[in-house]
Amino acid sequence: MNVRRLIPTAALAGAVALGATALTACSGAGATGGKDGKLGVTASFYPMQFLAEQIGKDHVKVDVLTKPGVEPHDLEITPRQTAQLGEADVVLYLKSLQPAVDKAVAQSGVKNVVDAATLTKLEAHAASGHGEEGHAHQDGDEHAAETEGHSHGEAGTDPHVWLDPAKYAEIAKGVGAALEKADPNHAADYKRNTDELVGKLTALDTEFKDGLKSTASRTFITTHSAFGYLSERYGLDQEGISGVDPESEPSPARMKELQEIAKKENVSTVFFETLASDKTAKVLATDTGLKTDVLDPLEGITDKSQGADYFEVMRSNLKNLQKALGSK
Known part of the structure; x- marks a missing residue:
């Protein structure tokens, strides 16, 4: 059985703070430069889009780079999309999951960026749960890399953190803090929406624990x-x-x-x-x-x-x- 790794509270607080400080707040009208005076958020793919919509609700306009039905790892971005990316108030992505997005973010010159990979601890997971000692969790595992079929993070880390409700909740807290920083006029709403979402994710975590216990x-x-x-x-x-x-x-x-x-x-x-x-x-x-x-x-x-x-x-x-x- 895999060993559950817990993230110390201090480390989580630091990660959330990093997510907030990584996003440069705009002032005045620039803080809500999106359509209809809303905060314009560009999300890289669905899990990031979902967080932005659940936390931002009526205060944000969310655009997503990966359209429904497109395999995220295979996404290609046009120069026009890169230019549009630079016009967003906030960009929310997960570095190392989509090389095309990483490149576009770097080229766009956008300053208000939230990298979800900084909001929780990424780990290395082998494709097989059975190694010489029962479980394989080795950085750079060749078989894992082949099975994934896409680039992982540095040292072979696994980017699929949203499939763990507890880790997804950690990212949600960081995204909420970042939106509060970007749009302080609606900070109380973002905080309330974040708490509500984290509560739902905690409940989902409990459902999985109970449902898979025996x-x-x-x-x-x-x-x-x-x-x-x-x-x-x-x-x-x-x-x-x-x-x-x-x-x-x-x-x-x-x-x-x-x-x-x-x-x-x-x-x-x-x-x-x-x-x-x-x-x-x-x-x-x-x-x-x-x-x-x-x-x-x-x-x-x-x-x-x-x-x-x-x-x-x-x-x-x-x-x-x-x-x-x-x-x-």
Whole structure:
């Protein structure tokens, strides 16, 4: 079982303060330079958009760089979008997740930037939960990098922090502090909205803890190894299928390994995601006699998503995990 890492209160307070000070406050009309006098916030992709909308509500106008249905890691940004990025009052992104966004932010010259990666502690997660000592969490793990299929942060850190409600709440606090700094006239509203959102995320964390407390298996197989933080938080083991291309079949060696793991760990289901092909999952499931189901990394919401927002999709993920793991 993975060991849960706790962030000291002092460290969290420092991270929140960093998020607030990293954003240069505008004064006068510039503080609400967005459309209709609202604070203009540009978010890199859905999890950042959701935070901005939930905390800013009627005081903000949120634009998102990654449109629904676009795989965030594959996003390409035009020079025009880069120029528009520089006109935002606030830019909210997660450094290392989307190289194109990192580059655009650097080129835009925008000063009011909130990097969500500074608001919580990023960790390294291997694609496989089974290493020589039971769990692999090594920086620069080659297999993990191959399975992810996209750039991770420095030292091979995993950017998928929003899939852990507790870490997402830490980021929400930092975003709230940043919006208060950018638009002090509505600071009380941002603070109240942040507290409300953190309360909902804390409740969701409790739902996952209770819902996954007792299961027949603690191991699940997924095509996208995005669930390292979720696994660590709730004592699960994530097994990622090798190969960066969702259209490709897993290697024979990995197939054999996963077959052995599935038998040993009582695995019933191979998970795939809504924004990528399910071909790899179906190949493995057919060869191992397992079922397939959706485990959504929540990088975007479309009409195919199992829910209309973050909370609905996360609860669908919980239900699917409970079913696959044999919740008691």
